[in-house]
Amino acid sequence: xxxxRLRTVLVLGGGSAGWLVAGLLAAEHPDLQITLVESDDVPVxxxxxxxxPSMRDTLRRIGLSESDFIRRCQVSLKQGSRFDGWQRxxxxxxxxxxxxxxxxxxxxGDADLVQAWLATDPARPFADLVSPSVQLCETxxxxxxxxxPEFGAVANYAYHFDAGLFGQLLREHAVQRLGVRHVxxxxxxxxxxxxxxxxxxxxxxxxxxxxDLFIDCSxxxxxxxxxxxxxxxxxxxxxxxxxxxxPVQVPYASADQPLATCTxxxxxxxxxxxxxxxxSRRGVGCVFARAxxxxxxxxxxxxxxxxxxxxxxxxxxPRVIRYDPGYRQRFWVRNCVAIGxxxxxxxxxxxxALALVELSAQRLCDELPMSRASMxxxxxxFNDDFGYRWARVIDFLKLHYALSQRDDTAYWRxxxxxxxxxxxxxxxxxxxxxxxxxxxxxxxxxxVFPAASYQYVLYGMGFRPVPQPPSAAKLQxxxxxxxxxxxxxxxxxxxxxxxxxxxxxxxxxxx
Numbered sequence: 001x002x003x004x005r006l007r008t009v010l011v012l013g014g015g016s017a018g019w020l021v022a023g024l025l026a027a028e029h030p031d032l033q034i035t036l037v038e039s040d041d042v043p044v045x046x047x048x049x050x051x052x053p054s055m056r057d058t059l060r061r062i063g064l065s066e067s068d069f070i071r072r073c074q075v076s077l078k079q080g081s082r083f084d085g086w087q088r089x090x091x092x093x094x095x096x097x098x099x100x101x102x103x104x105x106x107x108x109g110d111a112d113l114v115q116a117w118l119a120t121d122p123a124r125p126f127a128d129l130v131s132p133s134v135q136l137c138e139t140x141x142x143x144x145x146x147x148x149p150e151f152g153a154v155a156n157y158a159y160h161f162d163a164g165l166f167g168q169l170l171r172e173h174a175v176q177r178l179g180v181r182h183v184x185x186x187x188x189x190x191x192x193x194x195x196x197x198x199x200x201x202x203x204x205x206x207x208x209x210x211x212d213l214f215i216d217c218s219x220x221x222x223x224x225x226x227x228x229x230x231x232x233x234x235x236x237x238x239x240x241x242x243x244x245x246x247p248v249q250v251p252y253a254s255a256d257q258p259l260a261t262c263t264x265x266x267x268x269x270x271x272x273x274x275x276x277x278x279x280s281r282r283g284v285g286c287v288f289a290r291a292x293x294x295x296x297x298x299x300x301x302x303x304x305x306x307x308x309x310x311x312x313x314x315x316x317x318p319r320v321i322r323y324d325p326g327y328r329q330r331f332w333v334r335n336c337v338a339i340g341x342x343x344x345x346x347x348x349x350x351x352x353a354l355a356l357v358e359l360s361a362q363r364l365c366d367e368l369p370m371s372r373a374s375m376x377x378x379x380x381x382f383n384d385d386f387g388y389r390w391a392r393v394i395d396f397l398k399l400h401y402a403l404s405q406r407d408d409t410a411y412w413r414x415x416x417x418x419x420x421x422x423x424x425x426x427x428x429x430x431x432x433x434x435x436x437x438x439x440x441x442x443x444x445x446x447x448v449f450p451a452a453s454y455q456y457v458l459y460g461m462g463f464r465p466v467p468q469p470p471s472a473a474k475l476q477x478x479x480x481x482x483x484x485x486x487x488x489x490x491x492x493x494x495x496x497x498x499x500x501x502x503x504x505x506x507x508x509x510x511x
Contacts, residue, residue, distance in 0.1 A: 004371060004372070005369045005370065005371050006032070006212040006213050006368065006369065006370050006371065006372070007031075007032065007033060007212060008032070008033045008034075008035070008210070008211040008212045008213070009025060009032055009033070009034045009035070009211055009212065009213045009214075009215065010034075010035045010036075010037060010201065010209055010210075010211035010213070010214050010215070011034065011035070011036040011037070011214075011215045011217055012036075012037055012038075012187065012201065012214065012215065012216055012217060012218050012223060012224060013036075013037075013038055013216070013217035013218040013219060013223075013340070013342070014036060014038035014167060014171065014217070015038075015163075015167050015217070015219065015340070016163055016166055016167050016170065016340075016354060016357070017217045017219075017339055017340030017341065017342075017354075017357045018036055018038065018215075018217035018340070019036070019167055019170035019171050019174055020058065020062075020170060020354075020357055020358065020361055021215055021217060021339055021340075021357070021360075021361045021364070022034050022036045022170075022174050022178075022180045023062040023170055023173060023174040023178060023180070024058065024061060024062060024361045024362065024364075024365055025361070025364065025365060025368075026174060026178035026179060026180050027061060027062050027063055027178055028061065028365045028368075029365065029368050029369075030178075030179070032368075033181070034179075034180045034181065035180070035181040035182075035183055035209060035211065036171075036174070036180055036181070036182055036183070037183045037184075037185060037187065037201065037203065037209060038182075038183075038184060039184070039185065039186045039187070040184050041186065049160050049161060049162065049163055049276050049278070049283050050078060050158070050159075050160055050263050050274075050276060050348075050351035050354075051078065051158040051159045051160075051161075051351060051354050051355070052102075052158050052351065052354075052355045052358075053102050053153075053156050053157060053158045054158075054355060054358050054359075055158055055159055055354070055358065056151045056153075056157075056158070056159075057151075058358050058361075058362075059151070060151050062170075062173065062174075062178075063173070063177065063178070064169070064170075064173055065150065066150040066151050067150060067506060067509065068169070069159075069161075069166075069169065070503065070506050070507060071506070071507050072165060072169050073161040073162055073165040073166045073169055074161060074162040074165060074278040074279055074280060074281075075159050075160065075161045075278070075279075075503070076159070076160045076161075076259055076260070076261065076276075076277055076278055076279060076499065076503060077142060077143055077144070077157045077158075077159065077160075077261055077499065077502075077503070078102075078157060078158045078159055078160050078261065078262060078263060079101060079102055079103075079133045079136060079137055079143050079155060079156070079157050079158075079261050079262050080099055080100050080101035080102045080103075080133055080137065080262050080263075081099070081100045081262055081263045081264075081265055081350065081351075082097065082098075082099050082137065082262045082263070082264050082265065083097065083098050083099070083100070083265050083266075083267070083400070083460065084096065084097050084264065084265070084266040084267065085097075085266055085267040085268070086098075086265075086267045086272075086400060086401075086404055086406075086461065087403075087404060087405055087406075087460075087461050087462050088404075088405050088406060089267065089269075089406045089408055089412075098125060098127060098456070098457075098459075098460025098461065099125075099127045099128075099131075099133070099134045099137065099262070099456070099460065100127070100350075100453060100456045100457055100460065101127055101131045101133030101134060101137070101156075101262075101456065102133065102155075102156040102157060102158065103131045103132065103133045103155055103156045104131075104156075104450075104452045105127075105130035105131055105452055105455070105481075105485075106130055106131070106481045106482075106484050106485040106488065107130070107477075107478065107480075107481030107484070107485075108130075108451075108452050109439065110477070110481075111474070111477040111478040111480075111481050112436075112470050112474045112477075112478055113130055113436075113478050113481060113482075114126070114435075114436040114455065114459070114465060115436075115465075115467065115468050115469070115470045115474075115478075116470055116474070116475050116478030116479060116482070117129055117130075117459075117478075117482075118464070118465070118467045119467065119469055119470065119475065120475075120479070120482075121482075122464075125459075125460065126455065126456070126459035126460065127456050127459075127460060129482055129485065130481070130482070130485050131485060132155060132485060132488045132489040132492045132493075133155050133156070135489045135492075135493055136155055136261065136489075136492055136493065136496065137260075137261050137262045139493055140258045140259070140260075140261065140498055140499050140500075141261070141492065141493055141496040141497070141498060141499065142261065142496050142497050142498065142499045142501075142502035142503075143155035143156065143157035143261065143496070144157070144496070144502070145495070145496060145497065145502075146497065146502065146505055154492060154496060155492060155496075157261075158351075160263070160276045160277065160278055160283075161278070162278060183203070183206055183209065185203040185204055185205045185206050186203065186204045186205075187201045187202065187203055187223065188202050188203065188204055189201070189202040190202075190223070190224065190227075190228040191208065195334075196334055197334045197335040197336075197372075198211075198214045198224065198228070198334070198335055198336055201214075212335065212372070213335050213336075213337070213370075213375075214335060214336045214337075215336075215337055215338075215339055215364075216336055216337065216338040216339070216342040216343075217338075217339055217340045217342060218342050219340065219341040219342060220323060220341050220342075220345070221342070222328070222338065222341075222342040222343075223342070224336050224338065224342070225328055225330075225331070225333060225336060225337075225338035225342055225343070226328070226338075226342065228336075229333045229334070229336065231328045231329055231330050231333060231338075232328070232329055233324055233326040233327065233328060233329075233344065234326050234327055234328070234329050234344075235324060235325065235326040236325045236326045236327070236346060236394055237324065237325055237326070238420060239394060239398055239420055239421070239422055240325050240346055240347060240394060240397055240398060240401075241289035241291060241292065241325075241411070241414065241415070242271060242287050242288060242289045242325060242347045243289055243290055243291075243322065243323055243324060243325055244287070244288055244289070244290050244295070244298070244320060244321065244322045244323070245285050245286065245287050245288075245320075245321045245323075245347075245348060246285060246286040246287075246288070246295070246298050246299060246302055246318045246319070246320050246321075247283065247284070247285035247318060247319065247321070248283075248284055248285065248302065248306075248315065248316060248317075248318035248319075249281050249282070249283055249284075249316065250281060250282050250284060250306060250311040250312065250315055250316075251280070251281050251282075251311075251312060252280075252281065252282065253310045253311070253312060256500070258498075258499070258500060259277050259279060259499045259500040259503060260275070260276075260277035260499075261277075261499045263275070263276055263351065264276075265349065266305065267404075267406070268286075268301045268305070269293075269301070269408055269409045269411065269412075270288050270289065270292045270293035270297065270298070270301070270409055270411045271286060271287045271288035271289065271292075271293060271298065271301070271411070272286075272287050272349070273285065273286050273287070273301065273302060273305050274287065274348055275305075275309065279500070279503050279504075279507070282311070284302070284305070284306060284311075285302075285318075285348070286298045286299070286301055286302040286305075286318075287347055287348060287349070288301075289411060290322070292409070292410060292411040292414075293411070295320055299318060302318060303315075323345055325345065325346050325347060326344055326345075326346070327343060327344025327345075327346070327387075327390040328342075328343050328344055330383050331343050331360075331382060331383055331386050331387075332378075332379035332382045332383055333379070334375075334376075334379075335372065335375060337360075337364065337379070337382065339357055339360040339361060339364075340353070340356075340357050340360075341353070343356070343360070343386075344390060346390075346393060346394060346397060347397065349397050349400060350393075350396065350397060350400075350449075352393045352397075352448070355448070356386075356389065356390075356393070356448075359386075359389065359446075359448075360386065363382060363385070363386075367382075385444075388443075388444065389448050391422070391424070392442070392447065392448045392449065393448055393449075394422055395422050395424055395425050396448070396449045396453065396454070396457070398415075398420075398421060398422060398425055399425065399454065399457050399458070399461075400457060400461070401415035401416070402415060402416060402418075402420075402421050402425065402429075403457075403458065403461035403462065403463050404416060404461065405462065428441060429463075432454075432458060432463070432465060433465055433466055434465060434466055434468075435465060435468075436451075436455055436465060437451040437454040437455055437458065438451050439451055441454075
């Protein structure tokens with residue numbers, strides 16, 4: 001097949017990653033023969049419940065109905081993330097709270113918002129001044145109206161969902177509507193061709209399954225890239241220390257309890273706790289570094305958080321997921337590309353895992369049609385681009401920790417130590433003392449996190465640039481943007497429905 005176009009693709013592993021990849025490929029390249037192989041005795045981690053707004057476009061491209069998705073996957077709408085206690089270790093309600101909303105600041109890129117903020121209202125949180133999303137989250141409003149079309153938005157949004165149900169829906173859609181072949185079997189061996197490519201996977205019940213291209217979505221086991229090709233993990237443990245998570249699902253105290261419209265991330269002495277509200281339950285999890293906290297300490301922190309947030313006393317026992325934070329030194333080797341946890345994992349903060357799956361799958365779609373003769377060049381570019389993207393994810397996640405003023409434990413003191421910061425972050429922070437993060441600080445058109453996201457985190461964490469009083473014209477332009485943001489906030493808060501009432505309506509309508 002050296003000079004022939006790829007015609008057969010085999011995806012190893014199901015779950016959200018495998019079925020997203022298979023679905024996108026099948027939807028955009030219906031001429032491909034796509035097989036997904038998964039074993040029924042390999043558990044799915046199933047805790048990736050947060051997404052980015054890009055998921056709306058991904059689902060549309062696959063051909064899924066948003067109404068069906070909301071009805072079947074316990075979906076809530078996510079407008080960003082809220083961070084409690086990250087700056088000083090406070091309770092959140094005492095002012096140690098900030099938001100990273102999905103909406104860009106009103107006037108972003110057109111006005112000097114940061115210097116105008118410092119000159120006129122520096123005590124007010126930056127995000128609250130420039131984005132309506134903060135007050136929508138604070139007041140529990142939905143980001144769209146009842147009559148807003150599927151995937152349409154008044155305020156930018158993504159999703160929270162039940163990852164297990166999401167995988168089932170993707171599988172059903174891919175098999176029944178898109179023609180993906182689904183093989184449930186255990187892979188006993190990976191067979192090599194004479195040139196070093198993967199020739200086939202030997203399965204127990206279906207024999208040898210050959211393909212032109214193999215996609216490794218086998219999770220943390222990384223059966224193809226990690227085990228077969230031996231591509232090592234580039235550890236980031238010295239930068240981002242967390243290497244364990246302890247998730248649990250808990251019901252609401254009452255069925256009509258307000259439904260959060262953002263991910264809530266609450267810092268504790270040796271890590272942080274996520275809280276994701278789905279219509280019928282909460283997904284809560286404690287993230288920690290085993291070098292700094294025992295599993296007993298993490299469980300105690302998790303239980304204390306659940307007590308403080310009104311969770312019922314009857315709770316399931318949390319499980320522990322251990323991992324090595326890092327990413328593969330190469331993601332594409334010969335005729336095999338790793339996507340999802342097989343390619344790496346850093347931590348749940350800012351929900352980058354599924355976003356990287358989307359980016360990888362879409363890049364693969366864009367590279368097709370492809371021949372084996374061109375594949376090595378495609379792989380080299382893919383490895384370069386995604387190495388860059390993983391490094392930028394690490395920069396952004398570290399920013400949340402590096403700017404903390406917490407001095408209560410060795411965990412936070414180590415994060416504040418500049419010796420643990422990525423080199424790029426050490427270069428940029430002094431620049432950002434003099435000016436706001438801007439587009440030219442980031443070298444690619446399709447950056448993982450835009451300059452606006454850095455601004456939200458920097459200023460939410462208390463970082464302040466040196467005041468540079470803007471000219472009268474620049475000040476007037478920025479103030480007009482602040483006024484427009486305030487008008488949008490008043491209009492949205494008064495005109496948008498409550499989040500739970502919208503979800504309940506959409507579920508009933510879809511049913």
